[in-house]
Amino acid sequence: MELLRSLTLGQYVPRASPVHRLDPRTKILAATALMVVVFLVRDFRGLGVFAAFLAAAVALSQVPAGFVLRGLRPIWILLLLTLVLQIFFGASGGGTPLWRLGPFVATREGLVQGLFVTARLVLLVVCTSLLTFTTSPVELADGMERLLRPFRRVGVPAHELAMMMTIALRFIPTLVEETEKIMKAQMARGADLDTGGLLRRARALVPVLVPLFVSAFRRAEELAVAMEARGYRGGEGRTRMKQLRYRAQDLWAALAVAGISVLVLWPGRW
């Protein structure tokens, strides 16, 4: 199953680049800041500067450009739809007509806005992809735990979230195997899983899904007993193998992101 193969590392592309070596916290914060910036951009000049910066970051990360483009594949239909919808309906209340298609009028304003919105979506996707291309899931979980730690006072369970992420990571492959096993077992008993319409197929899934969920609950129960038997008592005083530490390069990265944000959002032309 394709799921099993890609699940252990997710989208992570292991390389020894400066971007990979940054602290995961820096990368999470930088990606968040850039996401906000790309939503605030108002003109094509800003998008251009942003795109140039992003291209430089991708080059620095040594992630092959093909990987980055492949990240856009799942949404290209949506991008096309966005463009078409904006061209025909983007300019509310008139605009300069470019050409007609039956009752629909394409306007110049719509075309410009369509290109702008599409470019912004592409940049958004590439920007966030870069985070997951250069940071492994475990690093990200660690980073999130540390970033959320100050919010523990207001009830955010930072340690628990990271712990649950690690557990889920560990059990996804197990549950995939279990699903296949149960499907085969039910087919051996005469279950017909891939014919008929939507309703019939949905009905056929019940004998697969019930044992799957019941067994997941049983596994959770066993895991909880095992954790407590080994003395797990939450995040307080827990030690970790990998310590996160900010270094000089993290400061440079933060400055670069701040600089580019100002450049991108600077009003007017120069």
Add this chain to the structure above:
Amino acid sequence: MKSRDLAVCALLAALTAVCAQLSLTLPALSGVPFTLQVFAVVLAGATLGARRGFVSQLLYLSLGVAGLPVFAQLRGGASVLVGPTAGYLWAFPVAAAVAGAAAGLPEAGTNSPLRLAAGAVLAVVPIYLLGAAWLVASGAVPSPARAVQVGVLPFVIPDLVKAALAVAVAVRVRAALARAAPSRKG
């Protein structure tokens, strides 16, 4: 949170990831994915209750942010959670909480198909609301009316089928959990 809650939320998040891959693909032009994801979201709420259901789905989204291909069609990565269809995903924790609140805790011994069905149908509402709102906000669709047209209406019937499936499975799973519960106390 007790370690039992930790484990059970983590397992249900993992299970949502698995269910999202059990997809029936329809040639939908709009590109909004169509899968058993929603089924698992509703079921997580209906079997865990509102609070833990919410946590398990939040966790599911976090797995996606971390770059695992846990979403429908093996998509994953933070980009999916900011892309044009992100609104649907962000509504999942809320949807699970709604389903859980309507169903009540399985440990309480209640197992009413009527309440489960009400929860399953109500759970879809925040998914449509946030999903359509984000389609407009991200600029993918120019107007709310069109967002409903491309991002809500095509999915109503399949989602009702999934809700019905979730109710059928939830009744059986809750019955099994209630049977197992007494031995747990020991």
